[in-house]
Structures are given as C-alpha cells and as structure tokens.
Amino acid sequence: MNNINNVAGRLHTNLEMLCNHRTYSVHQVRLGVKHVLVSALGESVIDVKHLIEVFSADEQSNTMAAFNYLLQIHQMIDESVKVATAHGFDPEHYSNPLSRIKDALVITDLNAPWIDYRAKIDNGDIRAVKFLGVESARLENTSTILIEQDKLNELLSEVTELYNLVQNSNLPFDVQFIILTQLDVIRQAITEYRFKGVSGLSQALERSVGSYALNKERFEVVEKQFQEVGKFKMLIAKLIGMTAFANHATAVAERTVKHLPQLPEFIDKYIK
Numbered sequence: 001m002n003n004i005n006n007v008a009g010r011l012h013t014n015l016e017m018l019c020n021h022r023t024y025s026v027h028q029v030r031l032g033v034k035h036v037l038v039s040a041l042g043e044s045v046i047d048v049k050h051l052i053e054v055f056s057a058d059e060q061s062n063t064m065a066a067f068n069y070l071l072q073i074h075q076m077i078d079e080s081v082k083v084a085t086a087h088g089f090d091p092e093h094y095s096n097p098l099s100r101i102k103d104a105l106v107i108t109d110l111n112a113p114w115i116d117y118r119a120k121i122d123n124g125d126i127r128a129v130k131f132l133g134v135e136s137a138r139l140e141n142t143s144t145i146l147i148e149q150d151k152l153n154e155l156l157s158e159v160t161e162l163y164n165l166v167q168n169s170n171l172p173f174d175v176q177f178i179i180l181t182q183l184d185v186i187r188q189a190i191t192e193y194r195f196k197g198v199s200g201l202s203q204a205l206e207r208s209v210g211s212y213a214l215n216k217e218r219f220e221v222v223e224k225q226f227q228e229v230g231k232f233k234m235l236i237a238k239l240i241g242m243t244a245f246a247n248h249a250t251a252v253a254e255r256t257v258k259h260l261p262q263l264p265e266f267i268d269k270y271i272k
Contacts, residue, residue, distance in 0.1 A: 008083060009133030010197055011076040015126050016102070019118055048110045049119065059151040064111050072195045077102045080129065083136050094132045095126035147198065147242060155238065156190045159183055162235060166228050175222050178215060179232050185240065200245050208236050 048066070070125040077098050104120035163183045166176055182204075188202035189196070212219060212233070223229035 006197070007076055008080045008129055008136055010194060012126065012130040012133055013078055014073060014076070014194060015121075015129060019123075019219055020125060033246075037231055047258060048107055048112055048114050055205070063110060070107060072192075073105060074102060076195060077105075080132060084132055087134070087136060087139055089135070094128055097122075098132075101125050101129070124150050134210055147193070147201075149241065152190055152193055155242065156187065158235060158238075159187045159190065162228070162231055163187070165231070168236035169226065171226050171228055171230075172222060175215075175218065175226075175229065178236055179228070182211050182232075183235075186235070198243055203237065205239050205243055207238070208239070212236065 005038070065135060081095050081098050084091075084098070101121055104117060115135050163180060166179050166183070169176065171179070185207050186201075186204045189200040192200050219233075223233075
C-alpha cells in the first residue's frame with residue numbers, strides 16, 4: 001500500500017484497492033447502517049457497483065454514491081496529470097498512463113462485471129502512478145504524514161457521537177445550528193480524506209475555528225450552562241493537533257489554538 005500523501009499517492013492507493021481487491025479477505029456488503037462481511041466473490045461475479053461500495057467513503061449504498069466515487073477518481077487523475085505536466089515529466093512515463101487509466105474507468109453500466117473494466121487497466125500504468133507520487137513528493141520536498149486510519153475512525157466516531165448529543169440537546173437554536181453545521185463539515189472531510197488528504201481536514205478546521213471565533217462571546221455565555229459547547233471545542237482542538245501533526249506544522253496549532261486557550265494538551269498529544 002502506498003504511503004505518499006499527495007494526489008498521485010492517494011490515487012495509487014485507491015487504484016490498488018480497486019484493482020487488487022482479491023488481496024482483501026472480505027467483500028463488504030452494506031445493509032443500511034449495518035455492515036456485514038461475507039467471503040470475497042470471484043472477479044467474474046462482482047459487478048462494478050458492489051465492488052465500489054466496498055471501498056467508497058460514502059455510507060449510502062446506491063448508484064449515486066458509486067458514480068460519485070468514480071468522479072472522485074477521475075478528478076484525482078486530472079489533478080495528477082496537471083502535476084506531471086507542471087514538473088515537465090515525460091508524458092510517456094506519466095501522463096499517458098494516467099490517460100489510459102481514465103479511459104478504462106469510463107463506466108456507464110455499474111451492473112457490468114468488474115473484470116471487463118479491470119482487464120483494460122495495465123499494472124504498469126498503476127505503477128507509473130505510484131512513481132509519480134514518489135517523484136512529485138521528492139521534487140516538492142513535501143513532508144506530509146499520512147494520518148492513521150484508526151485515528152480517523154476514532155475522530156469520526158467522536159464527531160457522530162457529539163452530533164447526536166447536540167442534536168438531542170436543549171442548546172439555544174443558533175448555537176446548536178452552528179455546531180451541527182461544522183460537525184457536518186468535519187465529518188465530510190474525514191470521509192473524503194482518501195481523496196483530498198490533509199488539505200480537506202485543514203479546510204474543515206479553518207471553517208470550524210473561524211465559526212467559533214466569530215461567535216466566541218456567544219459560545220462562552222452558553223458554555224456555562226451546556227457541556228456540549230466544551231465538547232465541541234475539545235473536538236476542534238483534537239483536529240488542530242491532528243492536522244498539525246500531519247503537516248509537521250506547529251504553526252497551525254499556534255495560529256488557531258488561541259481561540260481554545262484551555263486545551264493545549266490536545267495539541268501536545270498529536271505534535272510530539
């Protein structure tokens with residue numbers, strides 16, 4: 001599995017998951033919110049939609065979610081081509097393989113056997129995507145660290161728990177609306193991490209911190225009566241620490257933690 005956290009690296013990870021799915025021991029079938037794990041089906045049996053549902057970040061099991069996943073893949077391919085072009089890389093080495101992969105993933109029938117499309121994707125082209133991620137990271141001197149999936153899952157669980165708590169609370173409507181809106185933004189960024197990386201989390205963080213800063217006085221008044229506000233601040237602080245860790249950027253924490261002065265321990269936990 002690739003651990004380069006740039007657009008080409010994330011694209012390679014997704015392609016590996018799709019094209020080498022038989023290396024995974026289970027085929028995940030979603031029934032509402034309950035996930036049931038069953039034995040992997042043969043390549044000739046799995047249709048495109050069910051294969052994509054295994055790896056899609058979208059919790060909904062439907063055609064739109066599958067097309068959305070494919071759209072994200074196509075967008076990452078386009079962005080990777082731009083990276084290869086910007087660095088002046090030989091098109092034969094990178095841009096052409098990306099174009100071939102994109103053409104192979106023009107899927108109009110989600111019920112068609114996945115093997116029909118997999119046969120069009122050359123393993124050499126997938127390796128080219130991996131090398132593009134490595135080379136672009138070297139030239140750009142990027143030092144972004146991948147956030148462990150366990151930490152993302154833990155954060156997503158906390159977001160969902162807090163969302164339900166706030167939704168069922170007696171918080172004033174204006175504060176409740178602000179918190180729920182920002183929790184939705186954070187949740188979306190977590191589920192899209194495999195596509196957008198830490199930049200998506202950073203954007204969600206900026207929105208949440210900005211929203212808190214704009215309403216700081218209101219939050220401070222309400223916090224005296226409702227613990228949900230404090231929990232929301234703790235969640236933001238945890239996100240600050242997580243993105244700062246991924247970016248090797250203590251400046252991120254220093255710039256935003258001023259709005260959450262009593263929670264430096266969350267920053268220390270993820271930066272050390």
